[in-house]
Amino acid sequence: MTLFLIGGGPTQAVAPVLDEFVAAARGRGNRIAVAILGSEDEAAGFLDAYADPITSRFPEALIEPVWLIEPDDGPIAWPTAPEDLAGLVVAGGWTPGYLDALTPQRELISTLVRRGIPYLGWSAGAMIVGRHAIVGGWRHQGRQVAPEIVGEGSTELDIRDGLALIGPSIETHADSQFLVGRAMAALKVGPMRSVVLIDEDTALVVDASSGRTAVMGPGRVAWVSGEADEFVVRFEPRH
Template sequence: MDEPSEPSAASDLLPSTFLIGGGWSDPGVYGPFLRAATGAPGSTPRIACVILDEGEGDGERQFARYDEVLRSAGDCTPVPVLVPIGARFDVEAAADVDGLLVCGGLTPAYQDAFADCLDRLPRLLAERRIPYAGFSAGAALAARAAVVGGWLLDGVAVCPEDTGEDLDEIAVRDGLGLVPFAVDAHAAQWGTLPRLIAAVTRYRLPHGVAVDENTLVEVAADGRAHVSGLGRAHSVRPADAEGDGVVVRSYGAGESFPTGATGLTGLTGLTG
């Protein structure tokens, strides 16, 4: 597939972006996102929950779970935005809410659902100061170079097969460009950190972050990523300009790290 297009100037104006690595044990990871999603004075923030719907009540069941965890984290009104599998997300669904949460599921399917608005949605979020939160698949989609799945690198296993998201070879596709690094989720629980390391080395990505479950990485306007929750965030960077090896550093609650320059460059050979 072609290289991702350059990020728009709107990305520099975005409010904080919130990356949740999956898990249901700590509703508190949603707290910073809800505090950023301020509505009109005296009103309850409306949070759009984008969920890929497989039909037969699947979307409603998924939404009920997010509705419960969001309400337990703070005062808000979750709003279901159910997108049938194979359909496209309508960016106008984010136009009249105070926060946008893109939920979990098959990451390649989420990337496909957002493929028509990879430029428009970040512009809308910036213009209306709407914070974005991504849970698992939604966190991966926030990157410009989105690691959407796979468990093999040139036929060699780098992570468990059941983490492959219905893909074999590791795949990196166009994302929203809300954060300047690639993202993987369920790092400690599913063993996905090696997949991110493989993606950073194969596709010459300048930075990747693998997030544990029940862990939040808040990418703030000050250019730093702030970690909270029960787990850790694992930062992966090339060891040198030639791409020979990587440096991995892990950060826990209360710690932060620099995200690097806005926008990813030098991406070649992305699969899709």
């Protein structure tokens, strides 16, 4: 029951994280689902960036793409017998779109994780796993709390119900996009109790059954908690 939550996109810096994900998946079989936002025509060109790091370590892996399409385009086709998957990868991109597309599969994904299927989330794929997800916005009550580039199509802070695989909310690209201010704003107005900020090229590894966590990669992972105008920032030590 392990989640590998990566603070950015595929790079060599996260090689040890991929090694551990593949090791966890290999013991369960060879079918790896890769969920990526868009139709096959729109997103096929991005699939290799997420599939190659797996197949280079696990040549026997069978990559099964899950094209996360718009609701008007019909139902999303999930792999047959999903309970037999060896691993689930959720790619990066437009966070609100990933959450909207995967919310109808929340119970299925939760069941897979509870059964021990490892989950690998890149950027947006990491941001949606909490009970509540910060999916966009760069202002709160007229005040800028993050760079405009992280708005994801929204101006005001946008907090929604997440996939609820873990309790805390997740922010990725924390160092490069200066997101501590947005995390604090979310804690002040949202229902979450803590926000975890993950740097680029860095992963938070979560044992979903025990709640134990570990940090992998060169960057930092910070836990922000608090209420009203008082906040506590704790940096997760490497193990």
